[in-house]
Amino acid sequence: MGKIIKNFSEYQQQYSSSIKNPEGFWDEIAENHFWRTKWEKTLEWRFDGEGSPEVKWFINGKLNITENIFERNYHEKKNQVAIIWEPNNPEEEAIRITYHELFEKVKQFANALLKTGVKKGDTVAIYLPMVPELVIAMLACARIGAIHSIIFAGFSATSLADRILDASSKILITADGGFRGSKEIPLKKIADDALSDCPVVEKAIVLKRTDEDVPMKEGRDIWWHDLIKSVGSDNEAAEMDSEDTLFILYTSGSTGKPKGILHTTGGYMVYAEYTFKNVFQYSEGDIYWCTADIGWITGHSYIAYGPLLAGATIVMFEGIPTWPDAGRFWQIVEKYKVNQFYTAPTAIRSLMAKGSEWVKKYNLDSLKVLGTVGEPIDEDAWNWYHDIVGNNRCPIVDTWWQTETGGIMISPLAGITPIKPSYATLPLPGIQPALVDPEGNEIMGNNVEGILCVKFPWPGMMRTIYGDHKRCFDTYFSLFKGLYLTGDAAKRDADGFYRIIGRIDDVINVSGHRIGTAEIEDVINLHPLVNESAVVGYPHDIKGSGIYAYVFCANLFDKEPELLEKEIKAIVNVFIGPIAKPDKIQVVSELPKTRSGKIMRRILRKIGEGDATNLGDISTLLNPAIVDEIIKGAKVVVRK
Numbered sequence: 001m002g003k004i005i006k007n008f009s010e011y012q013q014q015y016s017s018s019i020k021n022p023e024g025f026w027d028e029i030a031e032n033h034f035w036r037t038k039w040e041k042t043l044e045w046r047f048d049g050e051g052s053p054e055v056k057w058f059i060n061g062k063l064n065i066t067e068n069i070f071e072r073n074y075h076e077k078k079n080q081v082a083i084i085w086e087p088n089n090p091e092e093e094a095i096r097i098t099y100h101e102l103f104e105k106v107k108q109f110a111n112a113l114l115k116t117g118v119k120k121g122d123t124v125a126i127y128l129p130m131v132p133e134l135v136i137a138m139l140a141c142a143r144i145g146a147i148h149s150i151i152f153a154g155f156s157a158t159s160l161a162d163r164i165l166d167a168s169s170k171i172l173i174t175a176d177g178g179f180r181g182s183k184e185i186p187l188k189k190i191a192d193d194a195l196s197d198c199p200v201v202e203k204a205i206v207l208k209r210t211d212e213d214v215p216m217k218e219g220r221d222i223w224w225h226d227l228i229k230s231v232g233s234d235n236e237a238a239e240m241d242s243e244d245t246l247f248i249l250y251t252s253g254s255t256g257k258p259k260g261i262l263h264t265t266g267g268y269m270v271y272a273e274y275t276f277k278n279v280f281q282y283s284e285g286d287i288y289w290c291t292a293d294i295g296w297i298t299g300h301s302y303i304a305y306g307p308l309l310a311g312a313t314i315v316m317f318e319g320i321p322t323w324p325d326a327g328r329f330w331q332i333v334e335k336y337k338v339n340q341f342y343t344a345p346t347a348i349r350s351l352m353a354k355g356s357e358w359v360k361k362y363n364l365d366s367l368k369v370l371g372t373v374g375e376p377i378d379e380d381a382w383n384w385y386h387d388i389v390g391n392n393r394c395p396i397v398d399t400w401w402q403t404e405t406g407g408i409m410i411s412p413l414a415g416i417t418p419i420k421p422s423y424a425t426l427p428l429p430g431i432q433p434a435l436v437d438p439e440g441n442e443i444m445g446n447n448v449e450g451i452l453c454v455k456f457p458w459p460g461m462m463r464t465i466y467g468d469h470k471r472c473f474d475t476y477f478s479l480f481k482g483l484y485l486t487g488d489a490a491k492r493d494a495d496g497f498y499r500i501i502g503r504i505d506d507v508i509n510v511s512g513h514r515i516g517t518a519e520i521e522d523v524i525n526l527h528p529l530v531n532e533s534a535v536v537g538y539p540h541d542i543k544g545s546g547i548y549a550y551v552f553c554a555n556l557f558d559k560e561p562e563l564l565e566k567e568i569k570a571i572v573n574v575f576i577g578p579i580a581k582p583d584k585i586q587v588v589s590e591l592p593k594t595r596s597g598k599i600m601r602r603i604l605r606k607i608g609e610g611d612a613t614n615l616g617d618i619s620t621l622l623n624p625a626i627v628d629e630i631i632k633g634a635k636v637v638v639r640k
């Protein structure tokens, strides 16, 4: 099945042919898919100039991605299990859904969406917990050509409303509630709060999951089970152009509101399947488990689309790694004899902190490949994952990529590429990374560090920011002419292997979730006593980055700082969600600013890290004395 790399020299050959002749390379891969009409031209692109970026792959090709999941493989796959769903509570029964059953459910729900009035090109907001219906809903949208916009079910009402409004979603699919560890999340209640600000939403489809009593608004809300009652499963897929939108997914940047990253159909499909098969070396009969939430890009590409296109059997898990206890992940690996296991460094660090006994209680012999994604993995966590979880015998694929890239960009191919702790190693075929200096000059050779950019398009890359093409150019293509700016810095070692150092902008990775510090500041500033705030990340043992907020209040009006902190956390919780709650809040009498009024985040970052040994030149500050005062009041011990 097309271009599955089996050894390192094949990787080298494919890599070099993908650079010499990208069109020919991707043509051959795309030919393994089912196209109603073959594309006429493989690629047109521009990263620079009027209207850029402009990237089109498989031009005028016609297809439907769900036909490639279902119809294409139907005879071989119909009786194979597609999804093994493991509920939050181990006492509840797991569900197995075959490709045939999933196909029927997707077609039926596609018909239900049509009946509700959803048309090709409409955006559908999906706010669901990790239940099979989430996959069914997303694939049903793809089936009829509706654009899904999935919103992580940990987001607050305000965040949900922002995303619904930005994408003008007419339909919301949600649930009465969701289970997460010992908690029940009142999703319908949160959705109701959001919908009070979203008159655009005509219908809300509500899945029963927790069985809690929820009000249903006459004329707007309809139960999922009622909606599908009289709906059949005969459904022909809508014909999509390669460049028709498949989905929007919101992500944070260094400024402004989250951006709706837009992915299209043909290129994304080809890239998701190709990268899945090659990175994880999935073989027939394997059980693959990615622990991400479908609300993030990892879930889109490597729970849903990539594996299902490849005809894999996936585990989908509703719960969290530490409930009912810290052995939950390993118990599931043992229960289903998972072969490929893909998770985030934050989960690894938190389980490592609970001790290796939890791992050793279970038989993990089935594991063949371990994967990580979302943030740099430090050597300690890498070694623990490798030695304890993988029992020294499983390669780790440290996969570097982004919401914007659609799929994995730099990563070992399991068992093929030599691995090195905390290195994402080498670019996948078709990917042309460049390290550049702050002036945008490419840094050649090895043993160098620079800003990570990409020089040439790949099929899975985003096409635009929904509703704001200029912002897409400004954010990713304007700093260095003709290059895609990733926002990360990286090192290339003597062997040409890449190690991702971290973000160069005001974006932080908190427990593998990407958050813009400006977003948090905007929300903190809503507190009536806060005049100004500055948020930075600081190293956190479990979360990777913790959130440190410095707040300036001109007058506290006798408010106890502890109470203020509580209120600030509550506001962030309400406006963004628990993932963005600051870990440390320091009230300051002034923020360090340059004479031109710019907050010196560099200094605040250093203090937050507990290191004031090298603050650089602070004489340009409006009031240099403030630095000492902030150090004295810091919520960490600061070395001077």
Ligand code: WTA
Binding pocket: 251, 296, 297, 298, 372, 373, 374, 375, 376, 377, 398, 399, 400, 401, 402, 403, 404, 424, 486, 487, 488, 500, 502, 503, 509, 512, 513, 514
């Ligand atoms: C970071 C997640 C180091 C990086 C798929 C990137 C990583 C951001 C890695 C994208 C990795 C992702 N090593 N850092 N293996 N993978 N990152 O959009 O900073 O949620 O820019 O996509 O996560 O986060 P996003």
